[in-house]
Amino acid sequence: MADLAGAPRPSSSVKLVLLGEAAVGKSSLVLRFVNNDFQENKEPTIGAAFLTQKCNLPTRTIKFEIWDTAGQERFASLAPMYYRNAQAALVVYDLTKPTSLVKAKHWVAELQRQASPGIVIALVGNKLDLTNDSGDGEGTDANDSGDARKVSTEEAKTYAEEESLLFFETSAKTGYNVTEVFTAIANAIPETSLKTARGAGASAAAASRAEEQRVNLNGPRDPNAKEGCAC
Amino acid sequence: MDEIAPEYDVIVLGTGLTECILSGVLSVKGKKVLHIDRNDHYGADAASVNLEVLFKKYGNYAKGTEPWKQYGRLNDWNIDLVPKFLMSSGELTNILVSTDVTRYLEFKQVAGSYVQQGSGPRATVAKVPSDAGEALRSPLMGIFEKRRMKGFIEWVGSFNVKDTATHKGLDINTCTMKEVYDKFGLETTTKDFIGHAMALYPNDAYIDLKGGAVEAIDRIRLYGNSVARYGKSPYIYPLYGLGELPQGFARLSAIYGGTYMLNTTVDELVYEDGKAVGIKATMTGVDPEMTFETKAKMILGDPSYFPGKVRVVGHVLRAICVLKHPLASTNDADSCQLIIPQSQVGRKNDIYIACVSSAHNVCPKGYWIAIVSTIAETAANHHLELAPGLERLGRIEEQFMGSPIPLYEPLEDGTRDKIFISKSYDASSHFESTTDDVRDIYRRLAGEELVVEGLREGIQVADE
Ligand SMILES: Cc1cc2nc3c(=O)[nH]c(=O)nc-3n(C[C@H](O)[C@H](O)[C@H](O)COP(=O)(O)OP(=O)(O)OC[C@H]3O[C@@H](n4cnc5c(N)ncnc54)[C@H](O)[C@@H]3O)c2cc1C
Ligand SMILES: Nc1nc2c(ncn2[C@@H]2O[C@H](COP(=O)(O)OP(=O)(O)O)[C@@H](O)[C@H]2O)c(=O)[nH]1
Ligand SMILES: [Mg+2]
Numbered sequence: 001m002a003d004l005a006g007a008p009r010p011s012s013s014v015k016l017v018l019l020g021e022a023a024v025g026k027s028s029l030v031l032r033f034v035n036n037d038f039q040e041n042k043e044p045t046i047g048a049a050f051l052t053q054k055c056n057l058p059t060r061t062i063k064f065e066i067w068d069t070a071g072q073e074r075f076a077s078l079a080p081m082y083y084r085n086a087q088a089a090l091v092v093y094d095l096t097k098p099t100s101l102v103k104a105k106h107w108v109a110e111l112q113r114q115a116s117p118g119i120v121i122a123l124v125g126n127k128l129d130l131t132n133d134s135g136d137g138e139g140t141d142a143n144d145s146g147d148a149r150k151v152s153t154e155e156a157k158t159y160a161e162e163e164s165l166l167f168f169e170t171s172a173k174t175g176y177n178v179t180e181v182f183t184a185i186a187n188a189i190p191e192t193s194l195k196t197a198r199g200a201g202a203s204a205a206a207a208s209r210a211e212e213q214r215v216n217l218n219g220p221r222d223p224n225a226k227e228g229c230a231c
Numbered sequence: 232m233d234e235i236a237p238e239y240d241v242i243v244l245g246t247g248l249t250e251c252i253l254s255g256v257l258s259v260k261g262k263k264v265l266h267i268d269r270n271d272h273y274g275a276d277a278a279s280v281n282l283e284v285l286f287k288k289y290g291n292y293a294k295g296t297e298p299w300k301q302y303g304r305l306n307d308w309n310i311d312l313v314p315k316f317l318m319s320s321g322e323l324t325n326i327l328v329s330t331d332v333t334r335y336l337e338f339k340q341v342a343g344s345y346v347q348q349g350s351g352p353r354a355t356v357a358k359v360p361s362d363a364g365e366a367l368r369s370p371l372m373g374i375f376e377k378r379r380m381k382g383f384i385e386w387v388g389s390f391n392v393k394d395t396a397t398h399k400g401l402d403i404n405t406c407t408m409k410e411v412y413d414k415f416g417l418e419t420t421t422k423d424f425i426g427h428a429m430a431l432y433p434n435d436a437y438i439d440l441k442g443g444a445v446e447a448i449d450r451i452r453l454y455g456n457s458v459a460r461y462g463k464s465p466y467i468y469p470l471y472g473l474g475e476l477p478q479g480f481a482r483l484s485a486i487y488g489g490t491y492m493l494n495t496t497v498d499e500l501v502y503e504d505g506k507a508v509g510i511k512a513t514m515t516g517v518d519p520e521m522t523f524e525t526k527a528k529m530i531l532g533d534p535s536y537f538p539g540k541v542r543v544v545g546h547v548l549r550a551i552c553v554l555k556h557p558l559a560s561t562n563d564a565d566s567c568q569l570i571i572p573q574s575q576v577g578r579k580n581d582i583y584i585a586c587v588s589s590a591h592n593v594c595p596k597g598y599w600i601a602i603v604s605t606i607a608e609t610a611a612n613h614h615l616e617l618a619p620g621l622e623r624l625g626r627i628e629e630q631f632m633g634s635p636i637p638l639y640e641p642l643e644d645g646t647r648d649k650i651f652i653s654k655s656y657d658a659s660s661h662f663e664s665t666t667d668d669v670r671d672i673y674r675r676l677a678g679e680e681l682v683v684e685g686l687r688e689g690i691q692v693a694d695e
Binding site: 050069070071072074075076077079080081082084113114214215217218 | 334
């Protein structure tokens with residue numbers, strides 16, 4: 001793309017949250033997407049519940065700020081602050097566990113009620129490697145003992161279409177379809193809801209006027225570098 | 232559902248701000264924390280709620296009607312139950328920055344800090360002067376008093392407790408603030424706004440306190456430094472309301488391994504030899520209900536979880552009001568604090584008005600939320616006690632005022648029974664007393680001072 005040479009693609013940050021029942025593979029999907037890694041019987045990673053990953057599209061770069069649940073979903077105690085202002089959500093269920101789809105539907109309803117109106121939601125059925133159609137045709141341990149699938153593609157897909165959700169079946173274990181989910185979300189984020197990353201791009205000026213009164217607490221303690229009162 | 236561990240280092244009861252900060256700090260320090268709340272939401276008494284919840288909490292509507300429906304989208308309302316602002320150079324700001332909880336929250340300035348002089352229709356409401364220049368322009372003082380005030384502010388700025396040359400010949404460590412005021416020849420009305428709207432003392436007890444001058448000067452400097460930081464007022468406020476603060480610290484705790492359970496009632500505190508060693512509890516809202524028992528080396532929580540272990544030290548009167556206009560004489564501020572010093576209206580305790588609006592995403596456009604509060608001084612007629620504050624609001628669309636809210640304090644310090652109880656959120660207009668309580672509880676339970684600077688360094692996992 002010669003016309004883009006030298007002109008860096010506009011880059012925007014997008015807050016993406018993960019929702020779904022515990023143990024469906026939310027953290028594993030992020031680990032696969034961000035580090036292309038997978039850990040069997042993964043312990044929750046301490047201190048890491050905020051990751052970033054870029055997604056390069058032909059005309060722009062989306063920088064996902066990925067918020068993991070930090071385990072607060074385990075006893076149904078996720079804080080609303082967590083999904084406030086999210087521009088994208090990955091609602092994950094486990095293909096081998098029907099109750100996890102019920103839970104996923106609750107989350108979709110909650111997002112439609114509480115989240116920003118333009119939010120892009122992807123419904124993701126994870127652990128495809130445990131089913132007979134594991135995507136890459138590769139057999140797995142589970143296949144030896146038969147197909148563990150308990151939620152049909154048909155059922156989930158119909159629901160996703162009714163609610164206008166993106167829909168994917170993935171395996172965080174093999175990596176099947178994982179990047180595709182994030183790319184599809186990046187493509188679906190409406191141009192208008194994109195905040196240009198701080199300092200980049202001219203359209204940021206208008207946005208920053210509205211942000212005028214926002215304060216950056218991490219900035220220097222006292223701008224006047226004065227001790228005592230501002231006299 | 233996951234299993235609850237048989238034992239934790241600490242069980243925390245209630246998800247108010249004090250509890251969530253402590254939970255976060257303890258988790259970061261490697262303690263295994265179980266954090267419980269009986270409610271279905273975070274925040275306990277420090278929550279922000281929508282109008283429907285507020286109407287239902289106060290019950291001030293006719294059965295069968297739904298008055299909240301005339302006020303736009305419910306989700307646009309985040310009304311604080313306890314009104315407070317953060318001092319931008321205060322301790323809570325410091326804790327937020329040191330723990331990186333700022334990452335989850337956004338703050339905006341509060342547009343103005345005002346004080347009332349006089350009472351009734353002849354009262355003056357004016358910006359609190361925070362530097363020498365503002366002092367000279369202020370309508371609060373006559374021409375000669377302005378000069379004296381300018382001299383005082385400049386002196387506070389250059390004051391150094393370790394340098395006697397800056398002490399104006401006073402024995403600063405033993406003298407009273409009255410002696411300091413007298414040194415500058417300040418008038419009573421000026422002392423009033425300095426002590427109440429800058430040093431933020433709720434009453435006049437500080438004036439004659441022997442050795443109290445240094446603290447008063449420190450408080451005035453905190454005010455000045457906080458104004459200097461962002462310019463408009465010393466206060467900042469989180470978008471979507473104060474309820475975001477406990478949620479932010481709860482997330483910090485969870486990230487460092489803390490376990491969260493809302494909707495969970497404590498059925499029994501379990502003791503051995505007079506020491507708390509665990510709890511029996513039930514989590515509802517799940518099918519079937521989950522009853523469990525777990526142990527802990529210590530238990531901390533808010534007063535509501537320990538009815539026999541706290542005493543009432545006072546009552547707060549509070550009226551939450553919905554307006555369709557900004558406060559008069561505040562330059563149409565989208566947010567402000569207005570302090571009515573006690574002596575101006577013949578009281579012993581100040582009246583505070585905290586006002587926020589859609590600028591901070593706490594209500595739809597076109598609305599303002601003003602919360603009027605004070606410490607109760609009488610046994611009845613509470614609306615009369617708040618009247619000087621309510622008078623400042625003009626037309627009120629909705630008013631929520633319940634019975635006086637008791638302020639609780641623990642009877643013991645917790646070292647004997649391993650139960651560490653926080654204080655109720657007091658009537659003060661900012662969070663400095665809350666962070667004092669956090670430090671005090673931490674000292675009691677950990678046997679050391681809490682140092683938040685650098686808390687997450689070295690254990691933080693990289694972003695990218
Ligand atoms: C605006 C407002 C501000 C308040 N501020 C404070 C404050 O700063 N500090 C403070 O301590 N209190 C505060 N309270 C609480 C108040 O003083 C009473 O303690 C409280 O309202 C009593 O419970 P409730 O019936 O109102 O139920 P809620 O407050 O709605 O309590 C929720 C649930 O907890 C249960 N519950 C209540 N107490 C206990 C307990 N000890 N053990 C187990 N379960 C319990 C109730 O039965 C109820 O089911 C405030 C209340 C209001 C309305
Ligand atoms: N077979 C298989 N196991 C998975 C997959 N994704 C996650 N897991 C496992 O499921 C468990 C829970 O995963 P985790 O990512 O912690 O789930 P979370 O609680 O939703 O974040 C772990 O033991 C993972 O190894 C997958 O695609 N296939
Ligand atoms: Mg996880």
